[in-house]
Amino acid sequence: MTLPAGAAAVLGAVAASPPAPLQSGSALDPVLAPIYYLLDLWSLLMTALGDATGLELLQYGFMHRAILVGLCIGVMAPLIGTFLVHRQLALIGDALAHTAFAGVAVGLFLNGVLSLGVSPYLTAVVVAVLAALLIEVISEVTDAYNDVSMAIVLSTGFALGTVLISLNAGGLAVGINQYLFGNLSTVSAENAAILLVLFAVIVGTVALTRNQLLYVTFDETAAEVSGIPVNWYNRVMVMLTALVVVGAMQIMGVILVAAMLVVPVAGASQVSRSFGESLLVSVVLAELAVLLGIGAAYYGEATAGGVIVLVAVAIYALAVVAGKLREARGDDDAPELGGIDAEDDAATASD
Template sequence: MIDFVEMLGFRFMQRAFLAGICVAVVAPLVGTFLVHREMALVGETLAHTAFAGVAIGLFVGSVFAVPVSPELAALVVAVLAALVIEWIADRTDAYGDVSMAIVLTGGFALGSVLISLEGGISVGIRQYLFGSLATVTEENVRHLVVLTLLVVGTVAVTYKQLTYATFDETAARVGGIDVTLYNRVLVVLTAGVVVAAMQIMGIILVAAMLVVPVAAASQVARSFRQSLVLSVVAAEIAVVVGVTVSYGYGTAAGGTIVLAAIAVYVAAVLAGECGSRVAGER
């Protein structure tokens, strides 16, 4: 039996919960727009390019003895990758998923090459690949809180434009909305969310929090706005359950949170089916 009072008495668990709660707010907020635009692969792409950024930061620090924050390097590389995705899609005849595939494979390849050149950094990069509750620092939490306020504020201010561009891009352009600008805002926010969440979730699993809670919400939501709210609720449930189970049984935090999110998705599917049957019987 997990002792919640004892668990919350540890500072690292307090930090882990606060960090997880922040991730559970920002990831679904951004992910809802991505999923409805059929751009779910963006999160996975930026996670892999963030891996390259972490490798660059560790490589520069190891080879040239220059102190470079892996998180800052990951953020810079992920933001650049997000802009490159938009550039390829706008300037070439490649479909969106093609541009994302190019950036995804290129980012992961670059990270792999840097690790092979300086094998010593493979130990340091492991925590970013799989995430860890114990490595979440107060600085990480502060950054996540700031990011949460930034993402929530940006979505609130640009909600109408982002929604319009999401459901009818052509009409949005005709209506005078700078769709390219708002697309860039969205992918840059996604890059920030991916980098901020990788400390607790791990690069490999962080993209799941952009998609799975949104998929769960879509099973029961009746409107786009309701989907936004319910996706955050689903993500919060997954984080609380996942972090608690991870502490109690010593499992990987990121993987446990994602499994909890999938369980929430399955429950939402069943609830949606039950609701449809009841409505049909009436």
């Protein structure tokens, strides 16, 4: 089989230019060295693809990392968001985003005051995961509704972040903007490597526990009766949500990160007939929003996170129209969100 000229050029450039190990100057470099090598391979592939297609944005290293991070977010966010939306926990992403903001402030504070050199994204991961567990603990111990515990954690996290910023306003007030609004150019090699680790953890965990998570999502009582540790799987889900939020924060920013957990899933629900189809379609819609948004943000010199969300909302609107047109044609037998493919997967989980 003969490869197209463009594809042959891309593969030839990558094969002819083996990457040199990438260094970010961090203490994590020895641990992340294999991932840096993969990032170098990705960068070479993007550069060769840019040469073959003439796309300007593919000629820059920071765009290579931004595109890779965006593609990972396009899988992670709807993968977790589909479960959250079906469990009516769409706002938990917003709560954890605000606590991730506190985690970033903790990292910047430690670096500015104690000169520890720790990555703010690592502290954001730790704080967001702890906050996710706290949401579940408050709900279990106090019998409060989930929205109450989310509101408490959200306000506490944001308050902690603002206090830390005010204590060292000179250094933090400037550095915090990139985390609030996101920035394509600030996706460093270390942050991209951390994101790839989070991606592997999230996708791997969902692949291993999908049936149990689905059973708990649609019928907690039946899942508990069948012997599934419901509380444990609830905690797994909120911790995975925290990891997604921190990963997406790099280009989406704290303010907009929750949108990628919800909007693609909401769009997919308008045109999907089953849970599996909804999951697949939401990933496709998210990837489309990310790629179009990054391209539009680069050429329009706009904030990437805002553009990606606007594109995602536009795609959602188109999905709503498509769903209504299908209903008008009489093809309205798509099941409701609460019932799609729940029975078969739940039966599998209980075996």
